[in-house]
Amino acid sequence: PKAATKPKAATKPKAATKPKAATKPKVIAKEKK
DSSP states (O other), X not given: OHHXXXXXXXXXXXXHHHXXXXXXXXXXXXXXX
């Protein structure tokens, strides 16, 4: 069952890609300027 918790941890890095997406609108805002 401990191994079953590992795939759940694999979903966490996906959440880490979300903050990266948050930086994209900032770049777009710079281009607009």
